[in-house]
Amino acid sequence: MPLTIRDLAKEKYVLPGHAACPGCPETIGLRYVGMALGRKAILVIPAGCTSIIQGLMPGSGLAFPIINVAFASADAVASGVAAAKEVLGEDSVVTVWAGDGATADIGFATLSGAAERNENIIHICVDNEAYMNTGIQRSSLTPIGAWTTTTWKGKTEPKKNMPLIMASHGVPYVATASIAYPMDFIEKLKKAASIRGFKYIHLHAPCPVGWRFDPSETVEMARLAIETGIWVLMEVEGGRTTISPPSRPYADKSRRKPVIEYLKRQGRFRELSDELVRELEREIDEYWKLLLKLSS
């Protein structure tokens, strides 16, 4: 039975009056983490917007048990916490909540290490496609053509494919998610929590500040990414790849919206050339072909 709003926990883990910008995708995602994992969640958070969203001590805008840690240590700290909880016999879901910079660049070595050791943790990459907390610098997950304060003429390199890199570690569970599809994300989180070993979930999280769009459009932008096929919801479980239901219609290229409909609504792509738009269309198509081959 698919989840409905009635099934979701109404308890607040993201508290009103937190410090995030209006329309923040990270707080939307954190609400779903609370709904999925509830009191079992222990979050390990490296530097990033979510460190700031919590506000100044002695108060916190988030009602999870949280350890705020130095960037590159997150998955190592989580590995230790998970080991300690195991010794104590406590049933916790130790979860790293890390940005794209923290996941794919600065924390990558420890993430890869924890995955290779198959530590019993979940790593969620909350991907707003740049270092937002420090003022919009490019990361290896910023897409090609996007303006950031360190790529003023548009990034010249394509977005690194983290989900497939993590799947190549041979871990038990890898999934992608989107803040526009909460039920899909919550179901994936619940599944991840029930699997022993290392789990990686990559959450697409459009940021109004860094991507230059109106804060009311955060969810619409995330939905457009799925409808244009530039972001694909899928799972790799025990080596088997499956396209998740919200993305399935877009396996058929003719049902995808042109990617320009997604790009033109974001100020960060204002200078994008027609050539790069065609290049992006081509990349989307190539990626879908690969995914369909993997999932057949």
Added chain:
Amino acid sequence: MKRDELILPLSRPKVGVQGTTGSWRIRKPVINYSKCIGCGICWLYCPDSTIDIEDTGSRFRVSIDYTYCKGCGICWTVCPVKAIDMVKEV
């Protein structure tokens, strides 16, 4: 002071940790209850947990906490029946 506070820089959950963030609003979401079908979708997507929800059996009753609502307008864009209007703050 409790012992753990002396040893560790611990924070505890607090509503309004950044103050009354409703003052950030430049536009205000107003629910038109005669149009609202009680689907709860606005509650599902609100980034600030400032939409409260009550299960009345067949539908949900939603209401906005204006002390903290930042006026992002996500509830306005996701409402399937356009039952929310954004009005200028004075």
